[in-house]
Amino acid sequence: MADPRVAVIGASGYAGAIAAGLLHRHPSFELAHVTARADAGRRLGDLHPRTRVPLELESFDPERHGGVDAALVAYPHGAAAPTVAELRGRGVRVVDLSADFRLHDLTTYEQWYGSHGAPSLLDGAVYGLPELHRDAVRDADLVANPGCYPTAALLGLAPLARAGLIADAVIDAKSGISGAGREPTATTHFIAADENLTPYKVDAHRHTPEIEQELALLGAGVRITFTPHLVPLAQGEMASCYVTTTREVDSPALAELYASAYGGEPWVEVVPGPPGVLEVRDTNYCRMSVHHDPRTGRVMVFAAIDNLWKGAASQAVQNLNLMFGRDEAEGLR
Amino acid sequence: MADPRVAVIGASGYAGAIAAGLLHRHPSFELAHVTARADAGRRLGDLHPRTRVPLELESFDPERHGGVDAALVAYPHGAAAPTVAELRGRGVRVVDLSADFRLHDLTTYEQWYGSHGAPSLLDGAVYGLPELHRDAVRDADLVANPGCYPTAALLGLAPLARAGLIADAVIDAKSGISGAGREPTATTHFIAADENLTPYKVDAHRHTPEIEQELALLGAGVRITFTPHLVPLAQGEMASCYVTTTREVDSPALAELYASAYGGEPWVEVVPGPPGVLEVRDTNYCRMSVHHDPRTGRVMVFAAIDNLWKGAASQAVQNLNLMFGRDEAEGLR
Amino acid sequence: MADPRVAVIGASGYAGAIAAGLLHRHPSFELAHVTARADAGRRLGDLHPRTRVPLELESFDPERHGGVDAALVAYPHGAAAPTVAELRGRGVRVVDLSADFRLHDLTTYEQWYGSHGAPSLLDGAVYGLPELHRDAVRDADLVANPGCYPTAALLGLAPLARAGLIADAVIDAKSGISGAGREPTATTHFIAADENLTPYKVDAHRHTPEIEQELALLGAGVRITFTPHLVPLAQGEMASCYVTTTREVDSPALAELYASAYGGEPWVEVVPGPPGVLEVRDTNYCRMSVHHDPRTGRVMVFAAIDNLWKGAASQAVQNLNLMFGRDEAEGLR
C-alpha cells in the first residue's frame, strides 16, 4: 500500500517548515506539497536551508491540494479555519497548528480570538495532546495541535490535576524567540532580544483558556495565572509551575505519581533534577522534574520542550502517526 | 578635605572588579588598593580589561590595607566575616558584599550557611538596601550589601508588604550567567549555558531567608516560594513576583501605591509595561511594573536589575555614597 | 560662557540615540534637540530606554533646529547631504555620520552611492578620524564621521601605511548585528542571526573606497580586499588585517612602530595579545595587536572597536570635542 500523501499548508513559517522537513524524511509518509502565502515559487530548501526540502512552495489551491490524504495546516489563528474547512470538505484529514480548533467552547474562542471561520467543525475536533487524548486522536479527522505553552504546562500538571491535587497554580513560562514568529518586528530584532529577558502579554495570554479547558477536563477546574517571558535563545520553552495543593503531599508520593503517569510514554522524560531546555532542543521530548517544598507545602513542576518541535511541528507529526496507525515515534528520532 | 580612601578587598571577581572600576572613576573617593587572593601581582585592568583600572592587585594585608577610610569586601560567604572583623577592628567602615552580615538572626545564618566567623558584629550591621534603610545606612559602620535576588524581589514587593497586602508570594527569578561567579565550571561553560535555560537550587536557595527577613520587617511575615533560573545572557536579573493578596485591589490603587513609594527614588523606575533586563544593563536602576489580574485577583510585579550592578557593585557604591554624605547617585551615572 | 547647544538630527537609530545619550550627560555641551523622521512625538528615553534621555523626538524643522551651534546628523547615506547643506547654510557646524562627505572624489562617490545631494560641500569636509586628521578636525565646520569598518581598519593599518610597508592587504572584518541597523529585516531577525555567522556583501562593500582613499593619503596606494561578516553579538567589530609587506620587518620593529604611532593617543590601546571586542564594548577605544609571522613574512593586525561607539556615536562626540576646543576625552569616560 502506498504511503499516505501529506501536504503542509503554510510551510514558510518556522513550524510548517520543520514539519515539512520531518515529513520529507519520514519513512511512511510522502510529502506531496508545500504551500505558502507569500513565498510561493521559491524552493523550501532555499527559504529554510536546514530543512533541505527540495520541493517548491506553491500557492494554496484547494483543487490541487485537496487530493492528498492528510494536511498539516500552519496558518495564523483565524486564517486557518476556512482553509481547514475547505480541506475537510474534500475528505482530507487535518492536523491544524493554529488555535482555531483547540477551544471546545465557541464563546470562549470568540472572546479571545474574535469570530470563528468554521464553527461547525469545532465539535468534531480533537485536542491533539497525545499523552492526554491518544485514542481520540487515532480516530480523529481533525486534530487541533496544542499551543506550545499548553503542551509544556499540561504535561507538567496533568498528573496533579488527575489526582485532584491542584487548588491553585501559577505558571511562569519562558520561551525562545522563535515563539514570536518569523516576521521581522521590533521584538524579534536581534538587538532587542539579545542579552534581554522580558515578560510579555502579562495581562492576558491566549493560551490561558486552553490550559484551563484541559485542566478542567482532568478534574482541576481552577483559574490559573500564566505569564510568558521571552528569553534570548532560538528554540526552547520552560513551564515553571507552582502549585498550591488541595492536600498535603510528599516527595515520594509525587515521584510515584509522575512515574506511573509517564512510565510508558515515549516522549515524556521525568528526571530527578530540573531539566534545561537545551536537553530537548530539536526533539519531540517533554522533559520534566517535580519537587515538593516542605517549607511552604507547594509543589513545583519544571517542564521543558522545544517550542517548535513538541510545541508545534513534531507533535503534529506525532499526531499524524497516530491518525494513520503508525508507531508514534516514527520519523521523529 | 581629602577624598576618603577606599580599598576593594577581593577585586578579582566580577562584583569587586566593577566596584573598583566605579570607585576609580568616582569624583569623590580615591581607590587606594585592590586586593585578590589568587591573582595578586596582576594589574586589575589586565585581568578585567573593561575596568581599565591601572592598579596592581595585592595580597590582602590587614596592616597595609587597614589604613583606609572604607573598604568594600567582595569575598565569598564565610570567608568575608573574619576579614570584615579585622577591618572593623582597625576602624575601617565596611560594605560587605557577602551574605555574612545580611541575616540578623544567627541561628538562621548557621542553618543556611554554617558557622559564622564574627557573630558579634551581626548586631551592628545594617542591611544595605538604601530604598528601605537609607537613614540607617548613613550612620552605619558595617553595611551588608543585599543579595542580587533579594534586591530585585524586595524592591518589587516592598510597597505591597508595607500596605499589608501580601498573603502569599511566588517569586520566579531569572539571572544571567555572571550570577554563577567567575570560576569556570560545568555550569558556566559557554556550551552548557548558551541556548539553555535551567531552574537551579529549586529545593532551597539561600536568598530565601533574606527575602523573608526583610518582608517581615515590612509587615509581611509570610513564607515565600523563591526559585531562580539561569538564562543565557551575561548580566541581568528579573524577579517575577506573583502575589496572592490579603484583600482586593485594583490597578489604579496599585499604580498609586507604587508611584508614592518610588516617586522620589533616584534608582527605581516604575514603568507601565513589563521591563526588560537590558534596559538596566550596566546601571544602578531597578525598573519594574505592577499588574493586577482581575481573573484571578492576583498581583504581579516584574522587577529588573543588573545583578552585578544594583545587585552588587553599584549598590555597594550607592551605600558608600550614603555613608560618607555624598549624593546617592554620585559616580553612578 | 554658555555651553554650545547641539542637536542630534536622526536620533531614533542606534548611533544617533547613543550620541544623544552621551551629549545629554556631557559636561560641556547642551543637548538642545533630538529629531527623528518616523518616531517624532515619542520621548527618546521611551524608544531607547538605555539612553534615559528625557527629550521628545521632534520632526526636523530647519527653522527651529538651525539655531543650534552644532549638529550631529545621523541620517542614511543620500538623505544626509541635503539636510547637512541646510544646516551649514545657517552656520551650524556639523558632524555627519553618513557616508555622504567621506569620499573626496565625487566620481567615486557616485559610483558607489549614486548622485550626491550637496557636492559643493565635499571640498570643505574633513574626514573625522581624529587620530589621522586631528588638526583639520579642530578647524572644520563639516566633519565626515568615518564608517565603522574604516575606523578599525585604518587605525590598524595606518602605522604600516605611513612606513611604506603595505604591498597588499586583506581585511577580514566581523561586526555585531547592530551594524545592520535598527530596521527589522530577515537579516536582523534573532532567529537568523543567533548561532550564525555569515559573510556579506562579498562582492563589493561601500567601505572599500573609503579605506583605500585614506590609505593612499598615508602613502599606501593599494587595492585592498575587504570582506565583512555578521557575528551573533550586539555591538563590536574586529578588523583582522593580513598585510603582505614591501620589505622584511620583524616583531620588535613592529612593536616600536605601533608604540610610537599610538603612545600618546588617548583612545588607542596597543596590547601584546589579540584583543576581544568585548574589551571595548560601550567605549571609544580602539584596541589592537600587531604580529609578524616569520613563516610567511606576513604582518597581521587585529583591531577591535565598538561599531556604535568608536565606529559611530562616540567618535562623533570626540570630533565635537575637538571642534569646540574641549578635551578630546570629555564626556566619553
Add this chain to the structure above:
Amino acid sequence: MADPRVAVIGASGYAGAIAAGLLHRHPSFELAHVTARADAGRRLGDLHPRTRVPLELESFDPERHGGVDAALVAYPHGAAAPTVAELRGRGVRVVDLSADFRLHDLTTYEQWYGSHGAPSLLDGAVYGLPELHRDAVRDADLVANPGCYPTAALLGLAPLARAGLIADAVIDAKSGISGAGREPTATTHFIAADENLTPYKVDAHRHTPEIEQELALLGAGVRITFTPHLVPLAQGEMASCYVTTTREVDSPALAELYASAYGGEPWVEVVPGPPGVLEVRDTNYCRMSVHHDPRTGRVMVFAAIDNLWKGAASQAVQNLNLMFGRDEAEGLR
C-alpha cells in the same frame, strides 16, 4: 551478517559523545561500548543528555574493548597514539579523531606536537577527508580524521589547488566555542565568550601544517596564513579563504570548477551566495560559495561546517561507512 560492533573510546568529550549518539542510532553498526577516562560509571545519556545513549561509560580496557570490529578514538593529541596502537594490535579498525596520525612526516609532527607514541603506524594511516581520499579510506585500517579547520579550508581550496591556481592563501577562520573543548576554562566561561570575538593562536596554529600537507598533495606547495577566531556560538565554523591566483580566472570558470569538483559529492553544497554556519548546524555538510573580485583579481571561498559534525564526529562516521562498505550517508541524515 551481524552489524559491525563499534566502540567509542573517549565518549565524554563533545565529538566522542556525538559520534556515540550517531552510532547508537545507526542502522548498520552496533554501538558496543563507550569509554571515558574521567566519567566512567555514568550513563552517557546523563552526561550528555542530547545523545540519549543509554550505555554506561566504562574505563578503557584493551582486553575488553579490543574485541570490537572498529573503534573511534576521541582522545587528545598525544594520548591517542598509544591507545590506537593497542587497538590496532588486536586487529581493530580505527578512526582516530586526534592529530596523531594526520601528518605523514614524523619530523613535522614532532615539531608541532612533541614526541609521537606510535610512529610505526604513521605510514599506514590514511587522511580521512573522504572527498579527497575516498578510495584509500575504503581500504584503510587506520584513518586519521581531519581537524575541523583543515576540513573546511581544504574542501574550500581543493578545486583551486588541483587546478594549480593557488599562489598564496590567507585563511581567516571562525569557530564556535565548542571548538575549545569541554573543559571549563577562563576561555570557555560564558562571561568571557558571550558578546565577544577574539583571534587566538595567532602566532601558529597546529592545523597549519595539516592544511599545507594536503594542499601540497593537491599540487599547491604554498605556505599559507591561517588564523582562527572564537565567535560566540556553540557549533559552527567558517573558513574565509582569500587566494592570490597564479593566473587570471573569472567567475564562470570558477563556478564550473567547483560544480565539476563537487557535483557528485553527497556532503558538499556549492551555493551562489555566502553560506551561514547555521545552515550546516548538526549536519555532515560542508556548504560553500566561491567569488572572484575583479578589482583585485583575488578569489574568495567561504566554506562552512559544523566543527563537531563534519569537523569531527559525523565525518568519523562517514569514514566508518566507507571502511565497512556502507553507503556514505547512512546514519547521517
